[in-house]
Every structure is written in C-alpha cells, then in structure tokens.
Amino acid sequence: MSQASGIALRQARVRYGPLEALHGVTLVAPGPGLTVLLGRNGSGRTTALRALAGTLPLSGGAVVWDGADVTRLPVFERARRGLRLVPERRAVFGSLTVAENLELAGPSLAPALDAYPQLAPLLGRRAGTLSGGERRMLAVSRALLARARVLLVDEPAQGMSPAVAARTYELLGALDACVVVAEQRLPPALRGRAARTAYVHELSRGAVVFSGEAAERGFWSPDRRR
Structure with a gap:
C-alpha cells in the first residue's frame, strides 16, 4: 500500500515584511502524484513551495498534510515525518x-x-x-x-541537458510519493500525452489563476509562448 500522502495550502498568506507575497492561496497536491507550480519570477511559486515545507511562516491560512493541520509543525518535525525540500x-x-x-x-x-x-x-x-x-x-x-513521502523541488532540471532533464522528470513521476515541483514553464518532459499525468497550479502575483490538468490549459502547445 502507498505511504504517500497529499499536502495543501488553505487560504495561505505569506508576508515579507510589509509586502504580502501570497494572497490567500489555496492549492492541493495529491499523493502519490506529480503537481507543478507554474509562474514567472515573482509569481509566488517558490514562496508557496517554501510555505508547504515550513521554511516560511504563514501570516494567515493553513498547511494541511494528510488531512491534518501542520501549520505550526516545525521544519525538523516535518522532515522527520517524511517531507523533503530541494x-x-x-x-x-x-x-x-x-x-x-x-x-x-x-x-x-x-x-x-x-x-x-x-x-x-x-x-x-x-x-x-x-x-x-x-x-x-x-x-x-x-x-x-x-x-520522502512528500518531496518539494524548486526547478529540478535547472542547468541540465534536455536528455537529463527528461530523465529527472521520469524519476520524479515514478516515485510513490507526493511530488511538488516549481517551474517557470511546463517542462518539455511533461508536454503532450504526459501532460495528462501532471496536475498544475499556475500562480501570478501571489494568487492562483488556474488549477487543473496541464492538458486543460494547453501548456504543452508549441504555439504557446510564456
């Protein structure tokens, strides 16, 4: 039986001093499975990833892991329970x-x-x-x-050749874990038919503007310029 579990943000808010970086973000990453947080620099995708890991505190909302509120759970305890951040x-x-x-x-x-x-x-x-x-x-x-039971990776294929990047996503997609990656655009390895195996949350200016299968939005289209 799978030991993977899902993780989610519920109405999450994160502040950097006087600036709010996440504006009540709700997103769910099921497990086992691959979820992609998409967005340009400044969109909030990395902030959302770090909020899930606990390395950034929430100013509002909650982190829910396997149905339990873990918002106040320290980073080391999340790691002990099987969460890893790259x-x-x-x-x-x-x-x-x-x-x-x-x-x-x-x-x-x-x-x-x-x-x-x-x-x-x-x-x-x-x-x-x-x-x-x-x-x-x-x-x-x-x-x-x-x-890990939950694996959070910020730009896993950065600097890799296309062949190695494809191998990386093959490895991540095969894990019996809840895998969440943050990317600026949908990786080529997840385009085409493979887009239907990945769940996507697209962020812009600290808010979720799309949630669903990549195929629903046409992220893999060669005509789509991001």
Whole structure:
C-alpha cells in the first residue's frame, strides 16, 4: 500500500515584511502524484513551495498534510515525518564530496548512481566544484535516497541537458510519493500525452489563476509562448 500522502495550502498568506507575497492561496497536491507550480519570477511559486515545507511562516491560512493541520509543525518535525525540500540554491553541501553528500542521504549509493550514472566518475569531487546541472543531479539523487513521502523541488532540471532533464522528470513521476515541483514553464518532459499525468497550479502575483490538468490549459502547445 502507498505511504504517500497529499499536502495543501488553505487560504495561505505569506508576508515579507510589509509586502504580502501570497494572497490567500489555496492549492492541493495529491499523493502519490506529480503537481507543478507554474509562474514567472515573482509569481509566488517558490514562496508557496517554501510555505508547504515550513521554511516560511504563514501570516494567515493553513498547511494541511494528510488531512491534518501542520501549520505550526516545525521544519525538523516535518522532515522527520517524511517531507523533503530541494531548494533552487544551496541544495548540496559544497565542501563535501559527491559521495559524502550521498552517504548523508542514504546507506547505499547504488540507487543514486542507477538514477544518474553521470555521477559515478564525480564521486571523489567536492560538490562545490560541480557544474549547475551536475549539482542538480546530486540534489535530486539525494532526495531520491531519502525516500520522502512528500518531496518539494524548486526547478529540478535547472542547468541540465534536455536528455537529463527528461530523465529527472521520469524519476520524479515514478516515485510513490507526493511530488511538488516549481517551474517557470511546463517542462518539455511533461508536454503532450504526459501532460495528462501532471496536475498544475499556475500562480501570478501571489494568487492562483488556474488549477487543473496541464492538458486543460494547453501548456504543452508549441504555439504557446510564456
């Protein structure tokens, strides 16, 4: 039986000082499954992801996980219960080697190297010396080793080649977990027929302007310019 569970924001508000970044946002990410938070820079997609993780406090509303209000649950307790956040930056320990980063996430490196064979020759290198795409591979593979129930990833394929980006979304889509990713536009790997397997919340200026299957809005269309 699946151990995945859904997570949601209910009328969530987040403030950065005097500025409100989320204006009563309600969105649901079912589990197991893949949910995409879409939006341009400043839309609130990263803020929503961090609000779900608990790294940003809400000024109003609630975070609901598996039917329970976890708004006041500390970040470390959410992690203990199986929630993992992969931020856009500082997602790996730059002073540690690739192997050391992976060893902190799980007892065996094999699943990470099966996911990304490109990491094998890099095991002895310090993570801070990797390219952007290599760091994202390492960050995602660390998350895969953690066997999260809820996995939140900000721009998982940033800096990756198209082939590796497609592999990344294949891996994320196959997880028995609630997976939520934040992207500026729908990734090519989720276009066409695959768009029907992903649920989308599009944000603009701190509010949700669309919720539904990607196919409903035509996000994958080559004629759609975002």
